Amino acid sequence: MxxxxxxxxxxxxxxxxxxxxxxxxxxxxxxxxxxxxxxxxxxxxxxxxxxxxxxxxxxxxxxxxxxxxxxxxxxxxxxxxxxxxxxxxxxxxxxxxxxxxxxxxxxxxxNNQEEEPQDPQLVRLDNMLLAEGVAGPEKGGGAAAAVSAATSSGGMSPDSSLEHSDYKSKLSQIRGIYHTELEKYEQACTEFTTHVMNLLREQSRTRPVTPREIERMVGIIHRKFSSIQTQLKQSTCEAVMILRSRFLDARRKRRNFSKQATEGLNQYFYSHLSNPYPSEEAKEELAKQCGITVSQVSNWFGNKRIRYKKNIGKFQEEANLYAMKTALGASHGDDSPHTPNSTGSGSFSMSGSADLFLGAPPVNGEQSAYQMGLQSNGNWPSRPSPRPGASPDTDHSDNSD
DNA sequence: CTCGATGATTTTTC
DNA sequence: GAAAAATCATCGAG
Known part of the structure; x- marks a missing residue:
């Protein structure tokens, strides 16, 4: 050496x-x-x-x-x-x-391969890092943009801000490490290059050293360092990918809703059994009340409807329970801790509705005709066509029964 | 570990 | 495009 x-x-x-x-x-x-x-x-x-x-x-x-x-x-x-x-x-x-x-x-x-053919893999890594906002020109804009892109493309609702910020902080952490390391390498590279060039210059007094040779040496050094950088980029990419898949694939960290949230959702479901299709506003209200997102509310109702319909018998008890609760809450007015209408917003009110009575406990159980709002074909009255704005539903509509 | 419950996603239907 | 239906993946009790 x-x-x-x-x-x-x-x-x-x-x-x-x-x-x-x-x-x-x-x-x-x-x-x-x-x-x-x-x-x-x-x-x-x-x-x-x-x-x-x-x-x-x-x-x-x-x-x-x-x-x-x-x-x-x-x-x-x-x-x-x-x-x-x-x-x-x-x-x-x-x-x-x-x-x-x-x-x-x-x-x-x-004639040794002087010109490296600009490794395509490296280009790919660079592009990816750029797209993820890890590489990019300095600060936050990139990262933020990447996050929003990730969320929107993933169909993630925008209100999962908790995970959102979690993702963001992790990403910027990666970003930070990446940049420090990169800088370190670059610095080391220049340092080493200067060192070698000085040496060569010194040696050129006693042996012929062509500029081209120096160039070549510098090229070799740069290649070495850039291969190290490639490794850095690669592992950074991996880290980002892992982070991303964790973030986007919510299924992997499914958490059951809190007891309170389930309570609220069930409350609404059973008190609107004849038409368990909450309007957008109702969903928002429920979401707020339960501390979950609107799409989670939608998911929940989707699941609930289908599962209820599939096995009404199984849900009988639950239905009775919530019917009771709602009845109590209605009769006692506002002192029930669980009554959602205590929030006062009133966009959806559960005050003793007609549904409630549909769900009156049949006492002797059995599914019998006790289908609570379901028609003979096993469906709810009609598949709610996307109705614009007005909510004729809520409570008054189904008193026709 | 098994198995039912459950939240999320994907595919199908209207 | 929303809901239904099917399916996936994880949770959590036993």
């Missing part, structure tokens, strides 16, 4: 080191000796080197030798040596030799 090299005292990178950038012209410098095999042991002079009567090779061997051992020395020593090396008269020659070697080896590694 490229660790604690001279980086320390070597001061700001400057023209000297960067002279390399002119490397292509290096050939001009030297006589371009073929890079004949040098002996790493720097061995005795002699041998082929002396043939020419010159000793450039020996000099180069010396320099190489010194370079090889420079890291073993103390910092000061190394600095001094480095300086000496830089000024060595044979340095240009060595440089040119290295240039040539490089020329040959460089070609081979040139």
């Amino acid at each position: 490229l660790q604690q090299q001279p980086l320390t005292g070597s001061g700001p990178p400057n023209g000297r080191g960067l002279a390399v950038s002119g490397h292509p012209g290096m050939h001009a410098l030297g006589p371009a000796h073929p890079p004949s095999q040098r002996r790493s042991d720097g061995g005795e002079a002699g041998l082929e080197g002396t043939e020419n009567g010159h000793e450039p090779r020996r000099d180069i061997g010396d320099i190489l030798q010194q370079i090889m051992t420079i890291t073993d020395q103390s910092l000061d020593e190394a600095q001094a040596k480095k300086h000496a090396l830089n000024c060595h008269r044979m340095k240009p020659a060595l440089f040119s030799v290295l240039c040539e070697i490089k020329e040959k080896t460089g070609l081979s590694m040139r």
Whole structure:
């Protein structure tokens, strides 16, 4: 690796080191000796080197030798040596030799897949994070938008604000973590890149380092870091997906309604047995009273109607019970704790209605004709056509019986 | 663990 | 488009 090299005292990178950038012209410098095999042991002079009567090779061997051992020395020593090396008269020659070697080896590694094909998976992750409001340009708008999108698309009623805020806070938590991590990575990446570039610059004094090489190195670093980022993105996506599915799939955390809520709903149901189709306003009122949403009220009535109809006998007791309660509540006026009309809004009043008497306890039980509002075909008088606005129903309508 | 009750969702019907 | 009907999934008592 490229660790604690001279980086320390070597001061700001400057023209000297960067002279390399002119490397292509290096050939001009030297006589371009073929890079004949040098002996790493720097061995005795002699041998082929002396043939020419010159000793450039020996000099180069010396320099190489010194370079090889420079890291073993103390910092000061190394600095001094480095300086000496830089000024060595044979340095240009060595440089040119290295240039040539490089020329040959460089070609081979040139064609490695330089351009990464912009990973499609990464694009997908990015898009998703953006859509979820996790990535996006800074703050809240994104997250809020994502939440509202999620709720509306999921058919969630807008009044489940509790879960809503829960979701929101969890999402922004994820968002926060994601951004901190991302920033951390980016910072580390730049730091590391600068570090490496400094090193390369430093090294470029003694060996040829092309800008392209630096670029390549930077590219490698960036790729490494971006693969880490991809992992981060991936796990963030996963977290969001889990959160989302939990939030949207309410079935998974079904809670039974509170006793009080069920009471209120049943109260209404049995006191309107002949026509158990609460108007929109009535639903809203019930929802408010029971602490549930309007769509939950609708669900409840849907379920109740169908289940009641399917097995009237089973609900007999319950019907009697609520008929009694309602009767009591009506006769005592407002002192019943459960009477919904005590809310005073009066949009639906349960005051002793005709239905109540339909439901009068038959005492001897049995389903008999005691079908409370159901017609002989087992249906309620008529499937309530979507009636606009006015509620002719409530109580007075069914006194026709 | 089983099983009935129950809230929610999906499909069908009108 | 709302309700009915069918179905799913969880709860909670035993």
